[in-house]
Amino acid sequence: MIEVKNILKSFENSDVLKEIETIFYRGKTNLIIGQSGSGKTVLLKCLLGLYEVDSGEIIYDGVSSKKMNSDEKLDISRQMGMVFQGSALFDSMNVLENVRFPLDMLTKIDENEKNSRAMKFIERVNLKDAINKLPSELSGGMQKRVAIARAIVMNPKYLFCDEPNSGLDPKTAIVIDQLIQEITKEYNITTIINSHDMNSVIEIGENIVFLKEGYKIWQGNNKEVLKSRNKEVEDFVYSSELLKKLRN
Amino acid sequence: MNFLHDIGKYFLMIKISFSKSCKREILYKQIFKEINDLVLDSIQIVSILSFFIGGVVSIQMALSLENPLLSKTLIGYATRESVILEFAPTFISIIMAGKVGSYITSSIGTMRVTEQIDALEVMGINSLNYLVFPKIIAMLLYPFVITISMFLGIVGGLLAISLTGVPSEAYIQGIQMDFESYHVTYSYIKTLVFSFVLATVPSFHGYYMKGGALDVGKASTQSFYWTSIIIIILNYIITQLLLA
Structure with a gap:
């Protein structure tokens, strides 16, 4: 489990993540969703330890990032696996x-x-x-x-995936999503997936964190996201006119 | 300010590449791979260039020394001095800034663009030690390439001068005339310094590049530009310190 407590991250006076507070559960596929520029990738990189947060803390199974020395950080990073957007083979x-x-x-x-x-x-x-x-x-x-x-x-205890099905056809994308979900259950991993693909959200979104302009706007699962009355979430999930009509 | 910042970043990169070492057997494998890619693969182009430039130098010397009062042995002497002091260590290093430098920048830059470096970092691997350190060690064999260049430059001069009708005995006598072994030492000191520059400056440009595929090309050009400039400036400084 990873707990994120009130983290803030900025680059050159521009706040990218603001007061983010959430939990990513073990054995579940946790999704970070949101439009481009909402802060998804920065949050993922903070969780990976590639970026230091300006304030707040990230707690990995009870161990706070604030209290870790460089060896402990290295130890945590060796318990992480990452699937990059472009595979990075x-x-x-x-x-x-x-x-x-x-x-x-x-x-x-x-x-x-x-x-x-x-x-x-x-x-x-x-x-x-x-x-x-x-x-x-x-x-x-x-x-x-x-x-x-x-x-x-x-x-690894933690698996991070940055848009794992980008550039794939919808059928292959679903195969990849299901594979990630199966592995998450099989090895009881805390999996965090960065995505803006609605198919993935509906297919494997057991815990969804919705970001907008650096803020966490909403959190729930794949069933709740379809019924949400939050204006921002509605605009994201039902982005096309066709989907809006179908919903109504 | 950016320039000073980059200099600091360059030296930090070197420090990190020597720290938190990867497993020895992995590094050995990487070093042998780099010796093949950076040193052995360069021998062919260096040999061709050295042979023909040596020939051109001797012909030009012969042309400048047409006065019958000047001994023909001077052709061999001047060719030897030009090749050992300047052509082999400096001129070849600038060519290597293009060949080896572009290879290093583009290979590391492509790894950066395709997130392979991020993948190494996420695994908890010191990517600079894995990527840059083996290149620095492999380039310690660069003086071997320069030795071949010196030899072939002088041999090229001999063959070219034989074709112009100057007796080859005079050339051979010339290359043995007033031999200063310190000049060879000076040349190898320069070569070792240049080998470090050739391994690290292009690595710096590749490792810290930003952007996409097009920017890899730009980074390679920048790398050649800066490596050449640094080599020329260091050449002057070393010459001033060791020969003036």
């Missing part, structure tokens, strides 16, 4: 090497153990037949699956 490595990479870099286990652990997660994302392929030889959906396998190979 290493171009010169094949699928197996990409998934094995965190094990090579951060563990002292022997080669056979590394391979079998990497293979376990590659099989979990259904890419057993593509282990020798380079990222350039994979489709967008396959690249995302490799990125997911790499993110969970270290058995």
Whole structure:
């Protein structure tokens, strides 16, 4: 579980996150949604520790970011997995090497153990037949699956996904969303997904945080978001005229 | 102010790249990969350039020394001095700023654009140590490339001068004349300093670049511009300190 307590983040006198207070639950797919420029990515980067917050605190399973020294921060960061928007796979490595990479870099286990652990997660994302392929030889959906396998190979407590289905067709996007949700349940991970895709929101949004202009405007789940009478949430969820008519 | 800020950032980058080291076996693998990409892959272009420029230098020397009162051995002597003192260490380093520098900036810059560097950081890996440190170590073999350049430059001069009718014995006598081993030492000191610049300045431009694919190209151009300028300025400073 990650608790966010009253955090504030600004860049060059421009406040990007303002008084954000929320909880991201363990074993659930937590979604951060909102329009472009609402502060989603900055919040995700603060949670990842890539940005320091100006004030407030982030509590990772009872451990406050405020009280951590650099070694403890490194320790927490090694319990995190991240799926980047563009997958961020290493171009010169094949699928197996990409998934094995965190094990090579951060563990002292022997080669056979590394391979079998990497293979376990590659099989979990259904890419057993593509282990020798380079990222350039994979489709967008396959690249995302490799990125997911790499993110969970270290058995992280926290999984972060930055728009995991951007650039994918709706059918593949749903497959990726469902895979993330299954993994979240299977390994009991605190998963936080940054998205503005309404399909994802409806499909896997167990805990949704809606941001607008740096403020948390609303929080609920995928059933509540469709019925919400909050003006900003309504404008976001029913953004097209067609959807508005269908709702009415 | 931006300029001073960037200088500070450059030195911090070097400090971080030497700290929080990755696992040894990973670094060894990276260093051997970089030796291949940065040093061994440069030998061919350096050899061709050195051979022909050495030839051109000797022909130009022969042309300038047409006076019958001047000994033909001076052609070999002047070619040797030009190649060892300036052409091999400095001129080749500027060419390397284009070849090796662009490669370093574009490869690191592409990793930045495609979030691969962020991925390393999120995993808790010191990305500067993983990406920049092996390049610095690999470039310690750069004097080997310059040695080849010196040798081929002088050999190129010999072959070119033979074709112009000047006796090759005079050229060979010239390259042995008044040999100062300190000049070679000076040349290798310069080369080592340039090798550090060639590894770090392009890495800096790639690592801290912002933007998209187009900006990778811009960063490579900037990297070549600054690496060349720094090499030329350091060349002057080192020469002033060691030879003046």
